[in-house]
Amino acid sequence: MITPPVVRRNTPQRYRLEANKCAKCGKVFFPPRLVCDACRGRKFAPVTLADTGKVVACTVIRTPPTGFSDLSPYCMGIVELKGGTRIQCQIADCEPERVKIGLPVTLEFRRVQEDGESGVLAYAYKAVPAR
Ligand SMILES: [Zn+2]
Structure with missing residues (x-):
């Protein structure tokens, strides 16, 4: 069940198709992640899908x-x-x-x-x- 707090927490990706792109290797994650599974990088830039x-x-x-x-x-x-x-x-x-x-x-x-x-x-x- 999708509750209002979850909706609010997920707003960027849920409402604007916002993903994040690893600054080191360029892999794109949706929903966004904190650690890149390809290079273990932790720096990301937002991208719109x-x-x-x-x-x-x-x-x-x-x-x-x-x-x-x-x-x-x-x-x-x-x-x-x-x-x-x-x-x-x-x-x-x-x-x-x-x-x-x-x-x-x-x-x-x-x-x-x-x-x-x-x-x-x-x-x-x-x-x-x-x-
Ligand atoms: Zn990476």
Whole structure:
């Protein structure tokens, strides 16, 4: 469940596609990390990821976790953004069976779920077929 403190803590990456790039070797991390797993570097610079890319893996969710039953069936995938960074997200606005590896997509900021009875809305990026 995505709670408001988590949303606030993750705001840069969740709302602005902000990653960090290792100052020593150039590897990009999303979400940002404190230590580079390639060179053990600890200095990073913020970078904004591209909002376009292609599907590199996908699966159809027919038995969703609590809170996502109104979406079922839906497609979850791994999208490789221009620049090479991969992110996991829902692939929306498309029949799940039509999502294929290589499908060009654009990221859009959408409502993900409502947090139980409190009605707090959680937002994140979803990939939609490029138009
Ligand atoms: Zn590095």
